[in-house]
Amino acid sequence: MRSEVRGGWTVVAVTGELDADTVPVLSDHLEETPGQRVVVDLAGVPFMDTTGLSLMLDWHRRLDTAGGQFRMASLQPAVQKLFRLTELAEFMHIHDSVDEATAN
Numbered sequence: 001m002r003s004e005v006r007g008g009w010t011v012v013a014v015t016g017e018l019d020a021d022t023v024p025v026l027s028d029h030l031e032e033t034p035g036q037r038v039v040v041d042l043a044g045v046p047f048m049d050t051t052g053l054s055l056m057l058d059w060h061r062r063l064d065t066a067g068g069q070f071r072m073a074s075l076q077p078a079v080q081k082l083f084r085l086t087e088l089a090e091f092m093h094i095h096d097s098v099d100e101a102t103a104n
Helices: 021-031 050-065 077-085
Strands: 003-007 007-013 037-044 069-075 093-096
Touching: 007 021, 037 050, 050 069, 077 093
Parallel strands: 007 037, 037 069, 069 093
Antiparallel strands: 003 007
16 A cells, blocks of 8 residues: 555555455555545455445545545456445546546
C-alpha cells in the first residue's frame, strides 16, 4: 500500500487481495490518510470479499457526510463484478483510471 497526492486528491494504491485478513491494514492506512478527497486505486487487487466491500462503503459514506469525496479507480473484473452484483456501483464513484478519478 502506498499513498501520494495528485491534484488535491490523496491516491491510495492497494496491492493484493482485500479480505478479512488484509482489510484492517487498509483501514488503518485510510485512517492516517490526510484530506477529504481520496481515491483508492484497486488496479493491483484481484479479489475483494464483503469485508473489503464494507470498508469501501464505509469510507464513501464517511467522506460524503463530512463534505469530502471518495472514489475508486481501476477495478479488476472480479472486483467490479462484486460492486455490480451488490448494486453499489450505481451510487459509488467508480472510475476506469486514477487519472479519470482525479480529473475534477
